[in-house]
Amino acid sequence: MSRQMDLSVLDRPEILQVIFPVAxxxxxxxxxxxxxxxxxxxxxxxxxxxxxxxxxxxxxxKDCPTILxxxxxxxxxxxxxxxxxxYNQRGINLFVADYRGYAASNGQPTISxxxxxxxxxxxxxxxxxxxxxxxxxxxxxxRSLGSLPAVELAFAYQDELGxxxxxxxxxxxxxxxxxxxxxxxxxxxxxxxHPFLNKVKIRQVRKxxxxxxxEYDQIISVTEGQELYVNSGAPDKELMIIPGADHNDILMVxxxxxxxxxxxxxxxxx
Numbered sequence: 703m704s705r706q707m708d709l710s711v712l713d714r715p716e717i718l719q720v721i722f723p724v725a726x727x728x729x730x731x732x733x734x735x736x737x738x739x740x741x742x743x744x745x746x747x748x749x750x751x752x753x754x755x756x757x758x759x760x761x762x763x764k765d766c767p768t769i770l771x772x773x774x775x776x777x778x779x780x781x782x783x784x785x786x787x788x789y790n791q792r793g794i795n796l797f798v799a800d801y802r803g804y805a806a807s808n809g810q811p812t813i814s815x816x817x818x819x820x821x822x823x824x825x826x827x828x829x830x831x832x833x834x835x836x837x838x839x840x841x842x843x844x845r846s847l848g849s850l851p852a853v854e855l856a857f858a859y860q861d862e863l864g865x866x867x868x869x870x871x872x873x874x875x876x877x878x879x880x881x882x883x884x885x886x887x888x889x890x891x892x893x894x895x896h897p898f899l900n901k902v903k904i905r906q907v908r909k910x911x912x913x914x915x916x917e918y919d920q921i922i923s924v925t926e927g928q929e930l931y932v933n934s935g936a937p938d939k940e941l942m943i944i945p946g947a948d949h950n951d952i953l954m955v956x957x958x959x960x961x962x963x964x965x966x967x968x969x970x971x972x
Contacts, residue, residue, distance in 0.1 A: 707898055713812040716883055721775055721847065721876065722811045725803030741783055744806070747799075747826035749819040756806040757823070759830070760786035761795045767839035767864065767972035768795035770827050770855075772820070772848030774870070774950075778805035785953070792965040795836065799823050799851075813850075820851035824859060839972040843867035846922060846949070849900060850875060856911075857903040864971045865910035866936075867964060870949055872922050873901035873929035901933040911936040912967045914960065916947030940967070 719726045742761075746754040758779040761768075769789065773782065779800045789796040801816055802809035809815075824842075831838065841864050844852025849871025856866040875898060895902055904911070911934050915927030924943060931941035942963050947955040 709814045709817070709898065712880070713814055714883075717879065718812060720879060721813065722801060722803065723776060724778060725801065725811050741780075742786065744779070745826070745830055746806075747823050749802075749822040750809070750815075753802065753809040754807060755800055755802065755819060755823055757800065757827070758782060758786070758798045759795070760790055760798075761836075762790040762793055763795075764834070764836045766793050766795050766837065767841060767968050768797055768831060768836055769841045769843050769867070769968070770824065771796055771798045772842075772844040772851045773798060773800075774846035774848060775801075780805055788957075788961055789964075792961055792968075794965065794968055797827055797830075799827075816851060817854050820854050821858065823851075824855050828862070839864055841865050841867060841968055841972070843869065844871055845869040846871065853900045853903050853907070856907045856909065860907055860909045863909055865912065865967060866904075866907060867912045867914070867967065868900075868927075868930060869914040870916060870919060870922055870952065871900065871913070871927065871930060873899070873926040873933070875899050901929050904930055905933050905935045908935055908937065910938040910967065910971045911940070912963065913939070913941045914952070914963065915941070915943055916949060916952050916955070917943050917945050918947065919949045921949040938971075 742758040745757045745759055747757060748754050756779065779798050782798045786796045800807045802811040831840065840862065842852045842855050849868045852866065852868060856863060897903065913927050913931050915924050917924055927941065931939060944952050944956045952960055
């Protein structure tokens with residue numbers, strides 16, 4: 703869907719510095735994984751001539767289902783070395799994609815190329831799964847900024863997926879930021895039914911959907927998670943609001959509940 707849209711109006715420096723701080727801020731070079739983090743094999747996927755997204759693949763077994771995971775804007779693939787084993791312990795393989803300019807990936811990210819890159823990443827991901835003999839039980843998950851490419855792929859390739867998981871995700875794709883930066887008059891992009899918006903795309907997603915959101919999320923309000931749930935076209939859908947959680951502390955507040963829900967979802971639909 704988004705490959706056919708002109709989103710260049712969103713690819714402005716003042717927006718990109720906020721949406722992709724790791725790539726554009728001189729003060730942010732990405733997070734640091736804990737010393738106990740487990741490294742994983744990396745897989746470069748070419749998304750454009752000369753541009754590679756380097757992904758990490760933490761595995762349990764070739765017979766396990768696999769999640770293609772898009773992370774938040776302040777994280778990188780290496781940062782997931784501590785959390786990926788928690789997925790593996792639940793019988794889930796985790797394939798984490800980066801963005802341009804993050805960690806070992808080259809290029810510079812924009813809203814436009816993040817969405818188009820997601821399609822190339824998905825095709826490369828499927829090739830790796832097939833070539834290495836992993837079970838063809840695939841899910842897509844997006845956290846925060848990662849909800850944009852995740853919902854994009856669920857909309858475009860739902861027949862190839864077992865389901866969609868969105869954690870701390872956006873329904874309105876950061877429109878409050880656009881308004882704050884003086885873009886309130888940018889025409890159709892501000893329309894409630896613009897096809898760029900996650901809440902519009904998700905209406906066409908029929909595959910099982912799990913939405914997780916912190917009750918007190920101060921970055922992407924819990925109302926956005928509720929909007930995604932209400933707009934979801936999936937007959938089988940679940941909204942799990944984590945009491946007392948903010949945007950970046952869900953795993954600290956309710957780790958067991960979080961992974962219980964993901965394990966149950968993937969086991970049921972994988």
